[in-house]
């Protein structure tokens with residue numbers, strides 16, 4: 001490992017690996033070092049993600065990020081092949097469905113219109129059409145739905161490994177170590193101190209530490225509203241057959257999809273105390289998830305939860321959106337975190353955006369200026385509307 005690098009990326013999850021990949025792709029002359037403290041990714045959020053990818057957002061930035069990223073995922077096996085071995089990510093293009101009660105129809109309709117204006121293939125469905133397509137679904141309390149048939153879900157761990165392998169093949173360096181401190185001269189971050197005792201000088205530092213991003217920001221005395229938020233992914237099966245389903249999400253935050261012989265999903269809650277908590281409350285499925293499932297599909301009256309995996313959202317408590325770009329007047333210290341449950345699906349788009357920013361000083365493809373630090377500094381949220 002050289003003791004200096006052009007760009008040092010803290011954290012080698014989907015986001016850090018995507019930043020490294022796009023940097024090397026766009027400029028093979030730039031020296032990129034990713035410092036990842038746990039190459040097994042045991043607690044990292046990426047391998048624990050549900051894998052959902054969707055264009056169903058209200059902010060044009062998020063829709064554009066999804067459009068680029070989902071197209072990228074379609075091309076992933078070939079584009080990310082190393083030594084001609086395809087990088088399969090198990091993309092199930094089985095659709096993504098938002099269902100809402102009458103009180104949310106107006107909002108859903110507006111989001112749908114924005115999505116269509118931006119070129120998304122999305123369908124607004126009345127309850128009768130919903131019943132026709134999904135006869136098992138209880139629809140009497142629903143006002144409408146939007147189906148995005150080209151979306152779906154994929155294998156999050158395979159995405160991470162594909163990005164990492166390709167970044168390595170293109171010449172990025174991954175170091176198994178922990179960043180424990182950052183050195184500063186005025187408003188410039190000059191070096192990272194690693195747990196091993198090494199000091200790595202850097203031209204730019206990118207904080208892609210996910211749910212741990214606030215700890216890395218604290219190393220330069222910057223407070224961020226990004227907090228670790230526990231969220232369970234359950235695997236459950238039911239005895240009676242249900243027709244093939246897309247990834248389904250409702251306004252009560254029930255979110256699930258088919259997985260093998262059963263289903264994978266959960267009901268994330270913002271009421272969860274913030275913290276690095278990987279414990280499992282066994283009653284959560286029975287108390288919260290199961291009633292929501294059984295309400296929507298009678299088949300789930302008899303269901304069995306066979307596995308519960310806890311993971312952490314990098315929750316941006318200001319507005320639930322990513323913060324991307326230089327932070328708090330530090331021109332060469334960049335944040336790309338706060339995805340609040342969208343980080344896997346936006347990793348390609350945000351990796352590319354961060355590479356553009358670092359190499360050219362501005363966004364070239366999707367203008368993500370509104371996702372910058374300014375809104376955090378001003379305390380002015382940029383919210384998603386509808387289901388998040």
Ligand SMILES: Cc1cc2nc3c(=O)[nH]c(=O)nc-3n(C[C@H](O)[C@H](O)[C@H](O)COP(=O)(O)OP(=O)(O)OC[C@H]3O[C@@H](n4cnc5c(N)ncnc54)[C@H](O)[C@@H]3O)c2cc1C
Pocket residue numbers: 010011012013014015016035036037038041043044045046047048049050051052053177178179180208209210211212216231232233309310311312313314337339340341342343344345346
């Ligand atoms: C249960 C669950 C379901 C989800 N479902 C979806 C979904 O369906 N779709 C979707 O798009 N997103 C989903 N997400 C969110 C998604 O997983 C995250 O937004 C995304 O993985 C964030 O990627 P990351 O690279 O920022 O974080 P991570 O994958 O956590 O990577 C950060 C890395 O930084 C490393 N690190 C931290 N501090 C340091 C340090 N000081 N030095 C060195 N290394 C450090 C960590 O070891 C870690 O590997 C889900 C999340 C959870 C928990």
